[in-house]
Amino acid sequence: MKKIIIFTIFALLFVTLSTTLFKIPCSAEEKTIIAAADPYPPFVDPEDPEEGLSLVIIRAAYKTQGYTVKMEYVPWARAEALTIQGKYDILPDVWMNEHNKNSMLFSEPYAVNTVKFIKRVDDPFEYNGIESLKGKKVGTVRAYNYSDEFQVSKDFIREDAVDVITNIKKLIGKRFDLTLEDEIVARVIIAKADPSMLAKIRFTENSFTSNNLYVSAGLANPRHKEIIDAFNKGLAEIKANGEFAKLFDGYVVNKHQLSKIE
DSSP: HHHHHHHHHHHHHHHHHHHHSOOOOOOOOTEEEEEEEEBBBTBTTTTTTTHHHHHHHHHHHHHHTTEEEEEEEEOOOHHOOOOOSSSSBBBBEOOOOTTTTTTEOOOOOOOOEEEEEEEEEOOOOOOSSSGGGOOEEEEEEETTTHHHHHHOOOEEEEEEESSHHHHHHHHHTTSSSEEEEEHHHHHHHHHHHOGGGGGGGEEEEEEEEEEEEEEEEESTTHHHHHHHHHHHHHHHHHHTTTTHHHHHHHHHHHOOOOEEOO
């Protein structure tokens, strides 16, 4: 009996010393981050072997901190709701607004989206503030939050669709007057779906908004601060060593134009 007790004591001491002296690494599960979003090329793109610019930057930043990132493609409304609940770890390409800033922790921004209105090629419309939308029917993407003023205005009609390309098709088919999206994102999506549609639309000269792009984690996720702190630290590292500029400039060349956070 004494031998068993002595053995047990030594075993416990060994485990304690091993944990203290030789840091036992986190499990693979703890060092894996699950991201969720809908396709938003060229930022999030399931057809790109690297899954888009956002994933390239995010993975590079997290890699410096020892994390890996897995991507799941789901409708935006589901991605946002489940990330807020903590069932997914991050949204990789999100804007900050009144709708989400109290339920999520946001990273430092890493890119900019410039959103413009899209019209039919023969439409003389130009965007000059919310009041210029009076009487219009505007196609929107379900669960996207364009701006607080846009969301509550009663001067025009908003009609939801599941994605951008559906809105473009409805616009060309005269189902509504306008839709809106980041110009580069819209051009990439249309070029992949049906390049002939580009000749049937025009973008307004004036932009609707310029929105910083963030990584966010739901406050309900017990790891939310760890996850966002790790990204911020990694982002600072890849900016300092020049990797961020190389990754971003590679996509500028391949995808024409993107705006960058300095």
